[in-house]
Amino acid sequence: MCYHGTPVNIIVGSHVWIEDPEVSWIDGQVSKINGKDAEIETTNGKKVVASLSKILPKDMEAPPGGVDDMTKLSYLHEPGVLQNLKIRYELNEIYTYTGNILIAINPFQRLPHIYGAHMMHQYKGAPFGELSPHVFAVADVAYRAMIHEGKSNSILVSGESGAGKTETTKMLMQYLAFLGGRAATEGRTVEQQVLESNPVLEAFGNAKTVRNNNSSRFGKFVEIQFDKSGRISGAAIRTYLLERSRVCQVNDPERNYHCFYLLCNAPQEEVEKYKLGNPRSFHYLNQSKCYELADVSDAREYLATRRAMDIVGISQKDQEAIFRVVAAILHIGNIEFTKGKEVDSSIPKDDTAKFHLKTTAELLMCDIDALEDALCKRVMITPEEVIKRSLDPQSAAVSRDGLAKTLYSRLFDWLVDKINNSIGQDPNSKCLIGVLDIYGFESFKSNSFEQFCINFTNEKLQQHFNQAKSQTTLHTSSLLIAVFSVCDMIKSFTCLLLTA
Ligand SMILES: Nc1ncnc2c1ncn2[C@@H]1O[C@H](COP(=O)(O)OP(=O)(O)OP(=O)(O)O)[C@@H](O)[C@H]1O
Incomplete structure (x- = not known):
């Protein structure tokens, strides 16, 4: 057996492979050898000169249907x-x-x-x-x-x-x-x-x-x-x-995780319950212009996912909670910030941002002021004291994205645990x-x-x-x-x- 790099005696008439920029490798027959170079007549009718060191021998005895090993x-x-x-x-x-x-x-x-x-x-x-x-x-x-x-x-x-x-x-x-x-x-x-x-x-x-x-x-x-x-x-x-x-950043022509689009295409009452709508209206989804998959109906997939969750033993109550978190993440992404009164501080930008903040707090069942504080302020604990520092709008957006990513990855881990508990070890x-x-x-x-x-x-x-x-x-x-x-x-x- 000969491995790449092992010298093989290449002579005029040898059947060989040479690299080709378009089709990777092309085969041919050596027609001339000049010192360290060889001239090859390729099977696609070209004449190519290549260094002997770059030429590899072709196995002419290989069966026409290839070998299984x-x-x-x-x-x-x-x-x-x-x-x-x-x-x-x-x-x-x-x-x-x-x-x-x-x-x-x-x-x-x-x-x-x-x-x-x-x-x-x-x-x-x-x-x-x-x-x-x-x-x-x-x-x-x-x-x-x-x-x-x-x-x-x-x-x-x-x-x-x-x-x-x-x-x-x-x-x-x-x-x-x-x-x-x-x-x-x-x-x-x-x-x-x-x-x-x-x-x-x-x-x-x-x-x-x-x-x-x-x-x-x-x-x-x-x-x-x-x-x-x-x-x-x-x-x-x-x-x-x-x-x-991926939760916060998607590039064209990719999509965020499937579940976000599935939920936006859920039956109307679900969409209203979670205050969702067109995926194009959510920052975490509209950074890419790709919203649909060829031959896939997100509405049907949503129902199929709910059925699959039933099958793996996730209760209706837990399913509700899961989709509440998914919806909350979409709303979090739409909380934009602007400068607050104090230096380097931030507040929700406008009524739309306030609506998404309020909806996020409702979905996550947490206090709205605590949530705003968590996004717009940083808490530093030193041995002497606890310092609360305001964040500028840019840093608040970073902290918002951090929360979305952590929520999503914890949700995923929780789901895996749930599936494992239901399967049983x-x-x-x-x-x-x-x-x-x-x-x-x-x-x-x-x-x-x-x-x-x-x-x-x-x-x-x-x-x-x-x-x-x-x-x-x-x-x-x-x-x-x-x-x-x-x-x-x-x-x-x-x-x-x-x-x-
Ligand atoms: N054995 C197979 N028979 C039929 N279709 C296949 C087979 N393997 C792969 N495919 C097709 O290729 C697609 C991609 O395959 P798959 O999702 O398994 O890739 P992957 O290596 O796991 O990719 P990634 O690392 O991105 O998750 C599938 O959706 C399917 O359409």
């Missing part, structure tokens, strides 16, 4: 890997192994025939590698290793935003539910509850981004606990790094399978500190996986699923090869 490739270099995935993707084969890593390419279309019950039966107990690469095979290895060796396993799903991590996680959960699920006797089973909690988590933790209309803006580790006989006995959802800044469970769906790496023209944290976390996890992999065998290690969308494949692959 990339360790079988003669050259495991970037163009070889990409070509193999491309060939398979064109044949609707979205999964490929690289040893015990599963690469998944986002098909951007439903492929029900590869996820049905008959497929689950086929993969159950089948030795890894015997059947075509599949996400079910990875879950099956994890489950069998847990049963036979009594050890917990984790599956790490990694990839860029929009690549398909959350969808892949859902397939994993469905397969684990199939393997370890109980026959539904009375009430709902643990696995049903975990799967049903998705719409609730997505309503509050997902948003439209440039890359993905339903992007998870938090990391999620789902822990499925099993009893001695391999049946699911409990589960816990742990969430990380909710993107707080098994304190006696000895084994678990964890599925980590961390939110994907992102790279924009200008990247915020949050992007840095996301990308750093992804790098760290990849490193951790590599270490775990080098120390253990397939059956006891963490398992990795790397997901890609075709447009990001090239960039992502560079990352994968660098870290693999």
Whole structure:
């Protein structure tokens, strides 16, 4: 096997790959060699001169349909890997192994025939590698290793935003539910509850981004606990790094968290109860001109979310309270400030700001003067005394946004706790399978500190996986699923090869 950078004897007539600014890599045949350069006739009819050190050999013996495990490739270099995935993707084969890593390419279309019950039966107990690469095979290895060796396993799903991590996680959960699920006797089973909690988590933790209309803006580790006989006995959802800044700041063409738009499109009596209306009238939503999602009705989604909340055991009273906080956050965002009488002080700007202040206090059931004070003043506690200092309008707006972000992230954590309480944990469970769906790496023209944290976390996890992999065998290690969308494949692959 030849890795990127290993010198290979390139001679006149060799079939090679060279980098191309438009299509990433292009293949061709060497027609001349002059010292350190080679002239290549590319398959798209061009003549290109390239340095020999930048030319990679092309495997001419690779099967026309590609290989299902990339360790079988003669050259495991970037163009070889990409070509193999491309060939398979064109044949609707979205999964490929690289040893015990599963690469998944986002098909951007439903492929029900590869996820049905008959497929689950086929993969159950089948030795890894015997059947075509599949996400079910990875879950099956994890489950069998847990049963036979009594050890917990984790599956790490990694990839860029929009690549398909959350969808892949859902397939994993469905397969684990199939393997370890109980026959539904009375009430709902643990696995049903975990799967049903998705719409609730997505309503509050997902948003439209440039890359993905339903992007998870938090990391999620789902822990499925099993009893001695391999049946699911409990589960816990742990969430990380909710993107707080989105609550107050959204850029075109993105949206804030789905729940804000759902509530603005709730039945009329609800909208009136919370004194809401058109999303365009709220500062936290109208910084972006995107209010609707293609093919999605926020009004219908609101009702679906309420139903999902019923299913996961959130009472009507709690649901009311949740949406009161969501509405309050929108009103908080509309409290504008102007200079007060004293130097560097602030007061609500006008009657509109006062209306939103009053509504926020009503919704949060707190004292309006205390709320105004909390926004317009800063309390400093020193060993000697408590000092209250006025804030100028700009600082009051910062303090307002801080309150909105904290309220939202506490609400999200509370929701996750509520879901976990309702699902129930098994304190006696000895084994678990964890599925980590961390939110994907992102790279924009200008990247915020949050992007840095996301990308750093992804790098760290990849490193951790590599270490775990080098120390253990397939059956006891963490398992990795790397997901890609075709447009990001090239960039992502560079990352994968660098870290693999
Ligand atoms: N296996 C699949 N089958 C069908 N569609 C898929 C599949 N995987 C992904 N998709 C499509 O791609 C979209 C984005 O996928 P997903 O939300 O899972 O990405 P993600 O990697 O979790 O992104 P983010 O990091 O932004 O949350 C999905 O809404 C779905 O339309």
